[in-house]
Amino acid sequence: DTEVTQTPKHLVMGMTNKKSLKCEQHMGHRAMYWYKQKAKKPPELMFVYSYEKLSINESVPSRFSPECPNSSLLNLHLHALQPEDSALYLCASSHSVERGYTFGSGTRLTVV
Amino acid sequence: SQELEQSPQSLIVQEGKNLTINCTSSKTLYGLYWYKQKYGEGLIFLMMLQKGGEEKSHEKITAKLDEKKQQSSLHITASQPSHAGIYLCGAILLWGTSYGKLTFGQGTILTVHP
Numbered sequence: 001d002t003e004v005t006q007t008p009k010h011l012v013m014g015m016t017n018k019k020s021l022k023c024e025q026h027m028g029h030r031a032m033y034w035y036k037q038k039a040k041k042p043p044e045l046m047f048v049y050s051y052e053k054l055s056i057n058e059s060v061p062s063r064f065s066p067e068c069p070n071s072s073l074l075n076l077h078l079h080a081l082q083p084e085d086s087a088l089y090l091c092a093s094s095h096s097v098e099r100g101y102t103f104g105s106g107t108r109l110t111v112v
Numbered sequence: 113s114q115e116l117e118q119s120p121q122s123l124i125v126q127e128g129k130n131l132t133i134n135c136t137s138s139k140t141l142y143g144l145y146w147y148k149q150k151y152g153e154g155l156i157f158l159m160m161l162q163k164g165g166e167e168k169s170h171e172k173i174t175a176k177l178d179e180k181k182q183q184s185s186l187h188i189t190a191s192q193p194s195h196a197g198i199y200l201c202g203a204i205l206l207w208g209t210s211y212g213k214l215t216f217g218q219g220t221i222l223t224v225h226p
Contacts, residue, residue: 031211
């Protein structure tokens with residue numbers, strides 16, 4: 001298995017809703033990442049998990065709450081989001097510099 | 113200021129023409145990656161460069177990393193409509209014990225007219 005799987009592919013949520021994005025990989029990668037990508041902009045790093053521990057939080061608002069329950073799974077819990085949080089959320093995993101990063105196909109989030 | 117400068121921001125070429133996209137870093141790179149993205153979709157890995165002077169090719173796409181490891185170029189030979197998309201350079205500017213902080217350039221939107 002050489003893929004990063006993200007679910008759901010599309011999500012529409014209200015500003016008072018609570019939802020979660022899910023990311024899964026079975027490549028044995030010990031680092032997993034959440035990126036946010038707005039239209040016509042490059043992906044921006046949000047969080048990095050290494051060996052299931054949060055290693056980097058790029059000053060992301062607390063309405064985004066990451067979780068890494070095990071080495072294969074990464075979640076992003078969403079609560080009280082704003083319309084400006086609408087974006088493509090990408091998950092990635094990596095093994096080493098040489099082997100690079102593998103990205104999922106993303107979740108298109110719309111906040112109404 | 114942007115840590116990775118990518119140019120041009122957009123490129124329109126006729127099918128069969130050659131083209132080059134550049135990526136310049138303000139810092140020494142641990143690794144330089146090239147990705148392709150279709151609008152609204154995930155990133156497709158093209159190739160990775162790590163050593164100064166390194167050059168890699170895949171089909172009609174060639175990428176180079178200069179000796180000082182601060183600039184890379186992506187060259188497409190005899191472009192085809194299937195090459196159209198957004199090309200992103202990404203660089204690892206920080207590497208921890210098992211993870212890296214991958215930062216992207218602004219991207220180049222490539223349009224290829226048949």
